[in-house]
Amino acid sequence: MAKKFYITTAIDYANGSPHLGHAYEKVLTDVLARYRRLQGDEVHFVTGLDEHGQKVQMSARKAGLEPQAICDQVAVEFQGLCQRLEISNDDYIRTTEARHKKVVQSVLQDLYDRGEIYKAEYAGFYSQRQEQFVTEKEKVDGEWPEIYGEVEEVIETNYFFKLAQHQDWLVDTIENNEAFIYPRFRSADVLQFLKEPLNDLCISRPRERLQWGIELPFDSEYVTYVWFDALVNYITAAGYGTDAYADHWPADFHVIGKDILVPPHAVYWPIMLHALGLELPRHFLVHGWWLSSGAKMSKSTGAVVNPLDLIEQHGADAFRYFVTREMNVGQDSEFSLERFTARYNSDLANDLGNLLSRLLNMGGRYTEGRVPAATIDEAPEQELKQLWESTAKELIPLYDGFQYHRALETIFSFLSGINRYAETRAPWKLAKSEDPADRAALETSLACMAEALRLSVVLLTPVMPTISEKVRALIGDEALTGLDGQLDWGDRLEGKTLGEKTILFPRPERSAG
């Protein structure tokens, strides 16, 4: 069996509710996953939930619940988000699952046996109130803020993972693999970090301080902490220790936010894998953040808008389109309701939705609800086909280079070209003529509009899967299963039945006041 295209998001931390950032990462990953499926890859797409740790334990205690109960609630929320967004993940991993505990313990034991883990004393400043270690960085004006309460220096024995001995290897690996981290400039952050000597990584917490974690296999007085729990999910979900593993690992892409590249994903994780003798993931796709999500958009309406409400208000596809169109992968982007509305109305409703609407309507009125044959090929047709040719040429490289915002821009610029073509041919005028030449032009124009629309939605499909399928059905096309030949201008729609006139993206009612 051929290796699958294995792609992951970061797993979300269970101590909080989903927000725009979570939604975006899932959409971004899903777009890539769906694109690869169209390219013919067998895809294994995993997302999940990181459930252990101090914060979850404390939240549970505050709520008077068992930690697992809290996690179960949060898991429902996050999985619900995936459904709402029509994320096509093949697996959802939760770090409290038995399959994961087993892998974490096996990996820890393995490293312990190899001498990569040792026990040592760790001295630090501990905040009793927050039940966590604090560092000099947390100090404000030379004092720890009030929220930490009394901070005392304590010495604690813990287990450490040897990072330093792999440092040179890691620097080499990153320097010699330019495609390892996208965008490339992020590699510089990692290499800068690696200019300083690495300290070993503390991977345990004593059980009396933290119960909510996976027990160290070689010392039941401790649980493992954070990274050995969270990062290992990627190989758990790949089926580490089972036959499935070879079909999945190495991951083709870990899609993550820029905040967790250095040091966890670009330093700890590669070293963990290297120490275990496992292959590294092939690429990291590092995205930026949505800024001002919340406060800023309340200005005009006076009401705070939760970006995730837009999914229900305007559909998953519209939401997916917006975040994909607006975000230049790797950079940050500004979220505002105004921008969402502008995209929705201008691009989706006016350009795409209305184009389909006028085609279906004219097909019903002039050609008995069928896609007619294109019988002539004159300047307007040739121009439109040329425009498509140059559009198609750009799309694959843009998709391959994660330039989704520009790919969408290009597609919508072609859609605009179809609208322009319609004005040039003006089938509604031709319909009033008895001249056979006008009749031929009328039929040709509707055929060309339908074909051009079909071509437009092919590479809209990864971003707007439902809408794209809907468009295909309405113009008499079959469901899309691959890219093969789909981007070539042809006459496959000839004679196909057009659907009833449909409003794809209804204009929202203008709310009074």
Next chain:
RNA sequence: GCCAGGGUAGCUCAGUGGUAGAGCAGAGGACUCAUAAGCCUUUGGUCGGCAGUUCAAAUCUGCCCCUUGGCACCA
């Protein structure tokens, strides 16, 4: 402080040496198949600032300013 990303029309962005671009928003017009949509025309920029290299710089170099991140046990 050091490193990196961004700073181009009101907004979002494209544009890496050769007379400043797109979409949206604004203004005007013709049309009517269509979701008061679409189409045509148009207003609008000392390309963050200063200096330098060059016949020529948004594009190369230096310094500065604004902004977003990274800079070891922090999720």
